Amino acid sequence: xxxxxxxxxxxxxxxxxxxxxxxxxSSVIAVGTIGLGLCIIFLLLGAPDLAMTQLxxxxxxxxxLIRATLASSQPDTYKGxxxxxxxxxxxxxxxxxxxxxxxxxxxxxxGEPIMSLANRYILEGWQKTGATNLVAAVMLDFxxxxxxxxxxxxxxxxxxxxxxxxxxxxx
Amino acid sequence: xxxYLTSFLLFLIGLYCVAVKKNLIxxxxxxxxxxxxxxxxxxxIGYRWGGRDPxxxxxxxxxxYVSPLPQALVVCTIIIxxxxxxxxxxxxxxxxxxxxxxxxxxIRKLKG
Amino acid sequence: MSGMGLxxxxxxxxxxxxxxxxxxxxxLTGHFDLGGGFAGGIIIAVGYILYVLAYGKSGAEIETSKxxxxxxxxxxxxLFLALALMGxxxxxxxxxxxxxxxxxxxxxxxxxxxxxxxxxxxxxxxxYLVFLNLIAFNVNIxxxxx
Numbered sequence: 001x002x003x004x005x006x007x008x009x010x011x012x013x014x015x016x017x018x019x020x021x022x023x024x025x026s027s028v029i030a031v032g033t034i035g036l037g038l039c040i041i042f043l044l045l046g047a048p049d050l051a052m053t054q055l056x057x058x059x060x061x062x063x064x065l066i067r068a069t070l071a072s073s074q075p076d077t078y079k080g081x082x083x084x085x086x087x088x089x090x091x092x093x094x095x096x097x098x099x100x101x102x103x104x105x106x107x108x109x110x111g112e113p114i115m116s117l118a119n120r121y122i123l124e125g126w127q128k129t130g131a132t133n134l135v136a137a138v139m140l141d142f143x144x145x146x147x148x149x150x151x152x153x154x155x156x157x158x159x160x161x162x163x164x165x166x167x168x169x170x171x
Numbered sequence: 172x173x174x175y176l177t178s179f180l181l182f183l184i185g186l187y188c189v190a191v192k193k194n195l196i197x198x199x200x201x202x203x204x205x206x207x208x209x210x211x212x213x214x215x216i217g218y219r220w221g222g223r224d225p226x227x228x229x230x231x232x233x234x235x236y237v238s239p240l241p242q243a244l245v246v247c248t249i250i251i252x253x254x255x256x257x258x259x260x261x262x263x264x265x266x267x268x269x270x271x272x273x274x275x276x277x278i279r280k281l282k283g
Numbered sequence: 284m285s286g287m288g289l290x291x292x293x294x295x296x297x298x299x300x301x302x303x304x305x306x307x308x309x310x311l312t313g314h315f316d317l318g319g320g321f322a323g324g325i326i327i328a329v330g331y332i333l334y335v336l337a338y339g340k341s342g343a344e345i346e347t348s349k350x351x352x353x354x355x356x357x358x359x360x361x362l363f364l365a366l367a368l369m370g371x372x373x374x375x376x377x378x379x380x381x382x383x384x385x386x387x388x389x390x391x392x393x394x395x396x397x398x399x400x401x402x403x404x405x406x407x408x409x410x411y412l413v414f415l416n417l418i419a420f421n422v423n424i425x426x427x428x429x
Contacts, residue, residue, distance in 0.1 A: 004174075005173065008173065008174070008177045011177070011181065012177065012180060012181065012184075015181055015184045015185070015204055016184065018188075018200055018204065019184055019187065019188045019192075019197075019200070019201070019204075024194070024196050024197075027196070027197065027200055028196070028200065031200050031203055031204065034204065034207060035207065038207055038210070038211060041211065042214060045214055045215060045218050045237075046218060046219075046222055046223065046224055046225075046237040047214055047224075047237070047242050047245075048224055048317050049242065049246070049317045049318065049319070049322075050214065050242055050245055050246060050249075052309075052317055052318060052322045053246055053249055053319075053321055053322045053325075054210075054249060056322055056325040056326055056329065057249055057250075057252075057253050057325065059329065060253070060325060060328070060329065060410065061203065061253065061256055063332065063414070064256070064257065064260050064413075064414075064417065065196070065199070065200075065256075065260065067417050067418065068196065068260045068263055068264055068417075069196055071264060071267065072267050072273060082191075085190055085191045086191060088190065089186065089187055089190045089191060092186070092190075093183055093186075096183075100179055104175065107175070107216075108216075109172075110172050110174060110175070110215065110218065111218060111219060111220040112219070112220070113216060113217055113218070113219060113238050115219075115238050117240065118217075118238040118239060118240045121239060121240065122225075122227075122236050122239070125227065125239075126227045126229060129383065129392055129393065129395070130383025130391045130392040130393060131314040131315065131391070131392035131395055132226060132227050132229070132314070132315040132316075133225070133226055133227075133313065133314055133315055133316060133317065133319075134225040134226065134227055134236070134239040135225055135239050135242050135243050135246070135319075136313055136314050136319050136392075136395060136399075137314075137392070137395070138239050138240060138243040139243040139246060139247075139319070140314075140319075140394075140395050140398050140399070141392075141393075141394075141395065143243060144367070144398070146243075146244070146247050147247065147398075147402075148363065148364070148367065149247070150247040150250050150251055151360060151363060151402060151405060152360070153250075153251050153254050154250055154251075154253070154254050154405070154406065154409065155356070155360055155405065155409065156254075157254035157255070157257050157258050158254075158257070158356070158409040158410070158412060158413055160258055160261070161257055161258060161261040161413050161416060161417075162412065162413075162416055164258075164261045164262060164265055165261055165264070165265065165416045165417065165419075165420045226315075226316070226317075246319075246321065249321075250321055257413055260417075261417070264417070264420060268420075
């Protein structure tokens with residue numbers, strides 16, 4: 001448990017550095033360290049499948065962000081503060097914090113989830129699908145429409161990127 | 172409880188970065204931080220004290236497993252977050268090619 | 284973009300095939316061990332990206348392979364949809380119609396290994412295609428027209 005709290009502190013410090021530093025490349029590398037710390041937290045919370053997926057997605061996002069950052073050549077140098085942005089963010093934080101405080105009284109305590117549906121998946125998951133990996137069984141057999149939606153969204157994003165970055169001559 | 176609080180703080184840091192900063196790449200960084208906060212919250216909902224990884228050992232029936240339902244949801248969420256980041260970066264590169272800057276105050280003024 | 288030094292080029296030639304093998308292993312054993320289609324597909328894409336990063340834009344021959352990548356990506360998604368529609372004949376949409384074997388074998392769990400294979404084709408080819416489009420894009424600031 002001590003390792004978990006240390007990693008949470010590491011993630012919060014990394015996020016503060018990523019937001020406030022002026023050099024763009026350092027900010028992107030700080031986001032990379034948040035992702036890697038999150039991967040180890042997933043491993044400590046008993047989700048190794050998720051840790052593997054989060055690690056490779058993090059590496060890919062880092063490659064793409066560094067490509068976009070190195071294409072330009074300017075740091076973040078806006079001087080001066082805008083009053084409207086700060087005050088609206090503060091208002092939203094107060095409203096959101098109030099709602100979150102009321103909701104947190106109805107959440108189940110940490111470590112004792114409700115599991116009314118997940119108990120059925122654990123008891124019959126292996127007999128009905130024949131798959132030992134329960135996450136794959138839930139993802140691809142009990143809830144496979146979500147996977148179809150995710151694959152279609154990824155396909156749409158890739159085709160959209162090809163259309164936006166098309167380099168043919170324009171009239 | 173500390174996990175819920177950390178994901179809440181991380182979400183607020185990401186929201187501050189999107190609303191207040193004036194550089195496009197910083198706004199994309201804030202979007203990525205908000206998405207990590209939501210994934211952390213969803214995975215920590217399904218944890219169980221003394222639970223093991225959700226890989227079934229056949230023919231042994233009294234083991235306690237971590238709930239597999241939030242994990243299946245978060246795998247799809249990570250992929251959809253990757254799609255959003257890819258499209259945002261492509262648009263940012265196109266805006267840089269057209270206006271020559273990432274600063275959003277200058278983008279408002281030029282009619283290029 | 285230019286490539287990297289001689290050490291990086293030699294190591295890339297040795298390890299790119301092993302990365303491809305590792306990605307296929309994680310995909311094909313996704314139903315009884317960790318992994319699945321998404322993790323395996325992204326690992327394969329990263330293997331190809333390593334090759335392009337080490338040899339430069341002109342060293343790796345990338346102009347001739349974009350059409351094939353689009354074909355593989357569309358084939359992956361169509362295969363996933365076809366597997367879903369094949370269950371419609373005897374039951375419902377996405378019915379698991381193949382046999383469930385013994386646990387821990389590679390030929391088990393019905394339709395799930397083929398779904399993982401289809402997702403691996405789509406994700407691997409698609410993300411490599413995104414990377415090729417990002418590095419082929421010339422960020423030259425357009426001149427103001429008089």
